[in-house]
Amino acid sequence: MAVPPTITDVVFDFCGVLVDWQCRAALDxxxxxxxxxxxxxxxDPxxxxDYEDRMDGGMLLADILPMVQADHGQDIADVFAYYIAHYGDALPSMVPGMETLLTDLRAAGIRTWGLxxxxxxxxxxxFERFPVLQGLxxxxxxxxxxxxxKPDAAIYELAQARFGLDPGHTLFLDDTARNVEGARTVGWHALRFHDAAQVRADLEDLHVLEGNEERP
Structure with missing residues (x-):
C-alpha cells in the first residue's frame, strides 16, 4: 500500500470551492x-x-467595456458594467462546510492559502462579503x-515561492479539472473539489485530518 504524502499546506481555489458564485444573483x-x-x-451569446476571464487574466474594466460595446452594443455593455459594479451580489454565501473545514485544518497545524x-x-x-476568510x-x-x-504553471510557481511551499507536501483543491492538472504539472498534489464532505473524507484518507466529524 502506498504511503500517503505528508501534507503541510492546503491551497484553495475560491469560486465553487470556498465561495458560491452565481452571476444570476447580481442581475435578477x-x-x-x-x-x-x-x-x-x-x-451565452x-x-x-469570456470577458470575465479576460479580467481574471489582468485586463481592466476600462479595457473590456469598449470590446463589449463593439461586440454587442451599448445596452449589453451597460449590463456588464452593472454586473461588475455589483459583483458582491453574485456571491450569495460561502460553500457549506468550508469555514469549518478551514478552521479544523488550522487547528491541526496545516497552513491554508488561496489561489x-x-x-x-x-x-x-x-473578503468584504466573507471577512472570516481573510483570517482563515x-x-x-x-x-x-x-x-x-490558472492553469498556466507560472501562477502556481509564483504561489509556491510567495507562500514558501514544498510541492511534495502541498495539496491544491479546485473545482475545475484543468486547474487541478495545472497544479500537478508543477509537482503539487491536487484534487478536484465537489463538496466539503468529499474533501474532508479525502483529507482523512491522507491523514491530514484524523477522523474529525464535520461540525454544523
Whole structure:
C-alpha cells in the first residue's frame, strides 16, 4: 500500500470551492428574465464569461467595456458594467462546510492559502462579503493582480515561492479539472473539489485530518 504524502499546506481555489458564485444573483430583478437567462446559459451569446476571464487574466474594466460595446452594443455593455459594479451580489454565501473545514485544518497545524482566477477589480468583494476568510487564509494569490492565470504553471510557481511551499507536501483543491492538472504539472498534489464532505473524507484518507466529524 502506498504511503500517503505528508501534507503541510492546503491551497484553495475560491469560486465553487470556498465561495458560491452565481452571476444570476447580481442581475435578477434588474434586467428582463429572458436576458438574464441568456447571460447565464452555457452558450451565452453575449460572452460574459469570456470577458470575465479576460479580467481574471489582468485586463481592466476600462479595457473590456469598449470590446463589449463593439461586440454587442451599448445596452449589453451597460449590463456588464452593472454586473461588475455589483459583483458582491453574485456571491450569495460561502460553500457549506468550508469555514469549518478551514478552521479544523488550522487547528491541526496545516497552513491554508488561496489561489484564484479573479479580477483585481472585483476580488475585494470576496473578503468584504466573507471577512472570516481573510483570517482563515494566510495569503492569497489573485490572477488579475499578478496578470497570470490558472492553469498556466507560472501562477502556481509564483504561489509556491510567495507562500514558501514544498510541492511534495502541498495539496491544491479546485473545482475545475484543468486547474487541478495545472497544479500537478508543477509537482503539487491536487484534487478536484465537489463538496466539503468529499474533501474532508479525502483529507482523512491522507491523514491530514484524523477522523474529525464535520461540525454544523
Amino acid at each position: 430583478g434588474h434586467y428582463p428574465k429572458e436576458l438574464v437567462d441568456a447571460i447565464v446559459a452555457p452558450d 453575449y460572452g460574459f464569461f 484564484t482566477n479573479w479580477s483585481s477589480e472585483t476580488f475585494h468583494f470576496a 487564509l494566510e495569503d492569497t494569490v489573485v490572477s488579475g493582480v499578478e496578470r497570470l492565470h
